[in-house]
Amino acid sequence: MEEQILIKKCQADDAVAFEELLGNYETMIYNLTYRFFGNHHDASDVGQEALLRVYRKIKDFNGKSSFKTWLYRVVSNLCLDEIRKRKKRKDSSLEEAKESGYEPLAGDVTPMENVLQKERFQLIQEILLLLTEEHRTILILKDIEGLDYNEISQVLNCNIGTVKSRLSRARESFRQKLATRPKYSVLIEGRVQHGM
Amino acid sequence: MGCDFYRKQLTAYLDQELNAPQKERMAQHLQSCQACRNQYDELQNTVNLLANAEKPALAPQFQAGWRSRIRQENLQAQKGFLVTWQSFFKQPPLFSIAGSLGIIVICFCMAFLVNRKIADDSLKTSHPQSLSQLSIKESPEAVYQLEIVKTGKQTQKVQQLLREFRQTHEEGAVLALRYEKAKLGIISGLKGAEAQALKEKLEALGAQVAVKIVAKKRN
CATH class of the missing domain: 1.10.1740.10 (RNA polymerase sigma factor, region 2, helix turn helix motif)
Structure with missing residues (x-):
């Protein structure tokens, strides 16, 4: 229906x-x-x-x-x-x-059959839980759920400028925490894509 | 314009949110600045990692739990309507006290009868699929929900059985049971053998039990 x-x-x-x-x-x-x-x-x-x-x-x-x-x-x-x-x-x-x-x-x-997938899943979740609620929310909405800036501004009831700046800080915070993890390089191997 | 200016725009560039001239300037800067390019690559890795994050598997107790809570809420809302209707007749009497009491008694009796019918009807209409009697033995790997449609004459024994089950069973069913009344019990998240055993015990007490599969094992 x-x-x-x-x-x-x-x-x-x-x-x-x-x-x-x-x-x-x-x-x-x-x-x-x-x-x-x-x-x-x-x-x-x-x-x-x-x-x-x-x-x-x-x-x-x-x-x-x-x-x-x-x-x-x-x-x-x-x-x-x-x-x-x-x-x-x-x-x-x-x-x-x-x-x-x-x-x-x-x-x-369980949809994750191999060890690498499970480790990556756990790593992402651990780091998300270390972030502030504000940063965790915006990363979940943008990078995991795939909402666009306009949708996020409606969900969070804020303007697009705020979405951009908050997202930028959240990604940087996630990146810094990720870089301290020993398995970081293995888990993201092969994911670098150039050419925007 | 220095690196700080461009670094503030890296997120927007990655999300393709810059306009054409801004995008072109950024591309030129990234070609000439190794430090900014490194930062851009790291940012892109982060975003890719999150975008490709594996999804958690859906818990059966969640699937069964929210549905049973909605049904419970709906049932209570219907009963609440009846209570409001009764209270209308309990306002200060317009006629003699004796006459008002008589009206209240009649209304109460009617409401009681209607109330029982609504409870029965709501079970029939809101769970049309659950009334079908599945054979648990055919799919022992599935996750089941048992619904006590009627407790029969031994209501107290059925409730006692459910209380004991609540104490001994795995947490998945307890999570669903938390929001249920034993009288209209819905027990979710049961494995095949457990569902079969509980069903047999309930039926031995004279209860009428409907079975529903809430999740199946993936191949």
Whole structure:
């Protein structure tokens, strides 16, 4: 069914339409929450909260931006709220999960079959978690999720000049942290591409 | 213009956000300045690394969890409507106290009957697929969701069984159970053998259980 029709149905409290509509975005939302928190436990919990928030707020969606951009805004804001709350409580999601004795894995399924891929995946996630929320958010949106400057300015509710300068600082911060890692050169080998 | 000027524009250049003259000037500068070119290469490596980052696998407890929470919320919203409707009749009486009490009693009885019907109907309409009875033994590798459609006559024993299951089972199911009422229990993230064992126990107590596959193992 066409997305606009599904959105109208959702706004008329049709829960079945909501499952159909958001079923198309659940992977995107899970990826986003995973990047913010770096573990499946929090990604699952916050991802579920995010979808519940979308369900409650979908009547506020007015079509001024695309539905996808609006979703990014709602989910990113929830992730940032949660990170700030945890900072106030002075706890760490990862430590919390470890203390409770587990990190639920994503079933028996893993898309990363070789060691290099797994190491690269872990390295990126570790460095992302070392960045400030502001820098982590913009790198997730631009370089991992592939949003353009205009979309990011809508998600973050700031102007394009701010997006550019923040992105520049975030990339530099990521690069510096990456350069201190011993396996950095192996992991990026073969990725240099000239000719912009 | 010095290197600082160009370095501030490297990100925009990489993202092809500079206009044609700016782009040309930057290209010329990079050809003549080794230090800036090195920085540009490093920046490009960083961006490529992030752009090609492997995606995390989707957790089954997330897939099952958000759906069951939406259904739960939807069900509660329907019940909330009934509560509001009842409260209308509980306003200060316009007639005699005895007459108002009579109306309230009648409304309460009607609401109770309607309420039960809505709860039953919502289960039927919101989970049309889950009512199909799958054979768990045919796909033991899949991840299952069990839904208790009716608890039967031994409600307390069914609830007790679910509480015990909650204490002993793996965390995936617990995450989904956290938001469920035992009366309308949806237990997600179960492996085939676990789903089969729990289903048999519930059915032995007289509960009606619907089975649904929420995730399958990739080949």
